[in-house]
Amino acid sequence: xxxQSVSERVPxxxxxxxxxxxxxxxxxxxxxxxxxxxxxxxxxxxxxQIAVLHRQGIEVVLVxxxxxxxxxxxxxxxxxxxxxxxxxxxxxxxxxGLTQCYEHHFxxxxxxxxxxxxxxxxxxxxxxxxxxxxxxRTLVDLRVVPVINxxxxxxxxxxxxxxxDTLGALVANLIEAEVLVILxxxxxxxxxxxxxxxxxxxxxxxxxxxxxxxxMAGGGGALGRGGMVTKVQAARLAARSGAVTAxxxxxxxxxxxxxxxxxxxxxxxxxxxAPMAARxxxxxxxxxxxxxxxxxxxxxxxxxxxxxxxxxVGVKALTGDFVRGDMVLCVDEQGHRIAKGLVNYGAxxxxxxxxQPSHQIExxxxxxxxxxxxxxxxxxxx
Ligand SMILES: Nc1ncnc2c1ncn2[C@@H]1O[C@H](COP(=O)(O)OP(=O)(O)O)[C@@H](O)[C@H]1O
Ligand SMILES: N[C@@H](CCC(=O)OP(=O)(O)O)C(=O)O
Numbered sequence: 001x002x003x004q005s006v007s008e009r010v011p012x013x014x015x016x017x018x019x020x021x022x023x024x025x026x027x028x029x030x031x032x033x034x035x036x037x038x039x040x041x042x043x044x045x046x047x048x049q050i051a052v053l054h055r056q057g058i059e060v061v062l063v064x065x066x067x068x069x070x071x072x073x074x075x076x077x078x079x080x081x082x083x084x085x086x087x088x089x090x091x092x093x094x095x096x097g098l099t100q101c102y103e104h105h106f107x108x109x110x111x112x113x114x115x116x117x118x119x120x121x122x123x124x125x126x127x128x129x130x131x132x133x134x135x136x137r138t139l140v141d142l143r144v145v146p147v148i149n150x151x152x153x154x155x156x157x158x159x160x161x162x163x164x165d166t167l168g169a170l171v172a173n174l175i176e177a178e179v180l181v182i183l184x185x186x187x188x189x190x191x192x193x194x195x196x197x198x199x200x201x202x203x204x205x206x207x208x209x210x211x212x213x214x215x216m217a218g219g220g221g222a223l224g225r226g227g228m229v230t231k232v233q234a235a236r237l238a239a240r241s242g243a244v245t246a247x248x249x250x251x252x253x254x255x256x257x258x259x260x261x262x263x264x265x266x267x268x269x270x271x272x273x274a275p276m277a278a279r280x281x282x283x284x285x286x287x288x289x290x291x292x293x294x295x296x297x298x299x300x301x302x303x304x305x306x307x308x309x310x311x312x313v314g315v316k317a318l319t320g321d322f323v324r325g326d327m328v329l330c331v332d333e334q335g336h337r338i339a340k341g342l343v344n345y346g347a348x349x350x351x352x353x354x355x356q357p358s359h360q361i362e363x364x365x366x367x368x369x370x371x372x373x374x375x376x377x378x379x380x381x382x
Contacts, residue, residue, distance in 0.1 A: 013205075013259075013262045013263070013264060013268055014262055015178065015179065015244040015268075015270065016179055016244065016246065016259050016260055016261075016262055016268075017260065017261060017262040019058060019177075019178040019179045019260070020057075020058060020059060020178060021058070021059045021060075021061075021140070021175060021176065021177040021178060021179075022053065022058055022059070022060050022061070022177055022178070022179045022180075022181060022260075023060075023061045023062075023063060023168055023171050023172045023175070023177045023179070023180045023181070023243075024046075024050065024060055024061070024062050024063070024181045024183065024256065025062075025063040025064075025065075025164055025165060025167075025168035025180065025181065025182045025183065025234075026046060026062070026063070026064050026065065026066070026183045026250060027065050027164065027165075027182070027183065027184045027185070027250075028065040028066050028068070028069045028164075029184060029185040030042070030183055030184055030185050030250040030251070031043065031064065031065060031066035031069070031070075031098075032066055032069035032070060032073070036073065037070060037073040037074075038066060038070045038073075038097055038098065038101055040101055042250065042251075043101050043102065043105060044105045044108075046183070046250065046256065047102065047105035047106055047108075047109070048105075048109070049254060049255070049256035049257050050062065050106075050145065050256060051106070051109035051111060052256075052257050053256060053257065053260055054109075054111060054143070054145070056260075058260065059140040060145060061136065061140065061145070061146050061148065061171060061175060061177070062102070062145060062146065062147045062148065063148045063149070063164050063167055063168040063171055064098060064102070064147055064148070064149055064164075065149065065164045066094065066098050066149075067090070067091040067092075067094040067095040067098055067149055067152055068080065068087055068090045068091045068094060068152065069094065070093075070094030070095075070097045070098055071089070071090030071091055071092065071093035071094025071095070071097075072090050072094070073094075074093050074094060074097060075089075075090060075093055077090065084156055087152065088152055088153045088154075088155075089153075091152030091153055092152075092153045095115075095117070095149065095152075095153075098147070098149070099113075099115050099147065102145075102147045106145055111143070111144075111145055112142075112143075112144045112145070113144065113145050113146070113147050114139050114144050114145070114146045114147065115147055115149075116132075116135070116136065116139075116146045116147065116148045116149075117148070117149055117150065117151035117152075118132060118148060118149075118150060118151060118167065118171075119150065119151045119154060119155050120155070122151075123170050123174065129174070132174060133174050133175065133325065134324075134325060136171075136174065136175050137175065140175070148167065148171060149164065149167075150164060150167055163226030163230040165182060165226050165230040165231045165233070165234035166226075166230060166233065166234055166237065168180055168182060168234055168238075169233075169234035169235070169236075169237035169238040169243075169245075170237065172237075172238045172241065172243045173237065173238065173240060173241040173243075173282065176241055177238075177241075177243050178242070178243055178244070179243055179244055179245075179246065180234065180235070180238040180243050180244070180245045180246070181245075181246045181248065181256065181259060182231050182234065182245060182246070182247045182248070183248060183249070183250035183255065183256075184231070184247065184248075184249065184250065185249065185250070185251070186228075186249060187202055187248065187249045187252070187265075187266060188202050188203065188204075188247045188248055188249070188265075188266035188267035189202070189203045189206075189213065189216065189217060189228055189231065189232065189247050189267040189269075190202055190203065190216070190228075191203060191216045192216060192218075193218035193219075193227075193228070196218075202266075202267065203216070203267050204264060204266075204267060204268070205267070205268045205269075205270070206267065206268075206269050206270075207269065207270060207271075207272060208232075208235040208236045208238070208239035208244075208245060208269040208270060208271055208272070209236055209239065209272055213232050213269070214229070214232050214233070216228075217229045217231065217232045228247075231245075231247050232269070235247070235269035238271075239269070239270070239271035239272065240271075240281075240282045241282045242271050242273065242274070242277070242282070243271065244268060244269065244270045244271065245268070245269045246259050246265075246266055246267070246268050246269075247266050247267045247269070248265050248266025248267070249265075249266065252265055252266075280379075280380045281380075283327075283340070283341070283342070283378065283380050284340060284380045284382075288327065289327050289328060289329045289340065290320050290321070290322035290323075290326040290327060290328060291318060291319055291320020291321065291322035291326065291328045291329070291343075291347060292318065292319050292320060292328055292329040292330070292331055293310070293315045293317075293318050293328055293329070293330050293331070293343075293350075293373070294315065294316045294317040294318065294331055294332070294333060295310070295314055295315055295316070295330050295331070295332055295333075295338060296314050296315070296316050296333065297332070297333070298314055299311070299313075299314025299315065299330075300332045300338055302314070303330070303338060303339050303379070303381055304338070304381060307376055307381070308376055309372035309373075309374060309375050309376040309379065310330065310339070310341065310372060310373045310374040310379060311357075311358055311371070311372050311373060312350070312353035312354060312355070312356050312357075312358065312361070312372075312373045313355060313356060313357050313358070315350075315353075315354050315355070315373060316333070316354065316355065317354065318347060318350055318351060318354065320347060321347055322343060322346060322347050322350075323346040323347075324343065324344060324345055324346050324349075324369065325342055325343070326342065326343055326346075327340055327341070327342055327343075328340070328341065328342075328343045328374075330374075337382050338381065338382060339374075339379055339380060339381045339382055340379070340380050340382060341374035341375075341378050341379035341380065342374065342375075342378040342379075343373060343374055344369050344370040344372065344373055344374065344375065345365075345369060345370075345373060349365055349369075350373060352364055352365065353365070353373065358371040358372065
């Protein structure tokens with residue numbers, strides 16, 4: 001099978017080298033050894049690679065499927081049930097096995113794991129979104145590896161992500177990962193489904209938003225859910241916050257560490273825009289505004305002129321009952337909209353910091369979350 005590159009001028013694999021935060025999604029088709037229970041040896045191998053990345057200082061969040069498939073094996077079921085309550089039951093049984101397996105293997109490297117089960121509601125409801133975000137950020141700051149799956153036991157068909165590719169992309173958006181790696185049972189995205197077309201050729205690189213790629217992607221196998229369709233959609237979602245997506249075979253030896261070294265494996269789907277521009281556009285559209293900050297003329301000038309972070313010293317007043325991580329609007333003294341951004345301090349703390357230089361923050365609050373009120377990466381000038 002040959003290789004082709006669908007579009008020119010996409011960012012190269014350098015995006016994978018030097019990434020600080022990576023979401024790795026491992027699909028059912030791969031985890032469950034073609035339906036014969038969890039493939040513990042393979043899971044141990046991916047964990048070993050993640051531990052290597054971890055030692056290099058890369059933060060890894062894992063999105064792992066496999067609960068339903070593992071539960072089916074434990075329950076002795078040969079055929080995936082169609083009734084939602086049976087799928088939920090299988091997921092509940094299988095999730096235990098998944099958690100034990102990851103915990104055991106990460107413990108060999110002295111690493112802690114945390115089970116995080118999410119539903120669509122958790123990511124669309126604003127308060128829960130912020131909770132999920134701060135919990136995941138805290139876990140990665142603590143050097144714990146979160147192992148995420150959909151909370152299959154409480155979701156019904158209408159609201160479930162169904163496939164974990166979408167969940168992986170939303171998690172990449174949530175934690176602002178630079179890279180989403182989707183490990184599956186094929187080498188990557190082919191120009192036709194290789195199960196049906198032996199002549200199918202691997203796409204090595206492309207743009208996440210290229211409609212030609214979506215047309216090449218087909219559905220999933222007996223164990224997986226979404227097939228390549230949802231992987232290409234996931235790449236497009238991940239691109240909204242500037243993440244590149246790599247789709248690769250989990251059976252390639254050392255696939256994760258080789259990808260992180262920039263090796264040309266699988267399919268790389270890149271965002272249209274540079275990560276920071278994409279991220280800012282995503283920020284601008286993403287969150288409801290919870291309050292406002294009134295900036296003095298000096299702060300307006302530096303925000304507009306040099307793209308600096310917003311410091312408390314340049315803020316004269318505030319309104320709203322926002323908490324850390326909320327989106328706030330920045331206005332000038334005449335009330336004109338200047339910028340929007342995610343604030344590092346809640347309204348009560350921020351009020352005490354108004355007009356104060358950053359070196360005073362610790363003395364005023366007794367701690368310092370960050371030296372700036374809004375970091376420039378989290379700020380969009382309007
Ligand atoms: N264009 C394509 N290129 C590669 N694989 C494809 C393509 N179209 C459909 N597929 C199918 O997608 C499957 C992987 O998706 P899926 O079964 O959902 O696995 P996972 O559990 O890893 O998400 C592959 O086994 C393959 O047969
Ligand atoms: N939450 C489900 C995962 C659904 C699923 O199989 O997704 P995928 O691996 O993306 O095809 C489970 O753990 O069984």
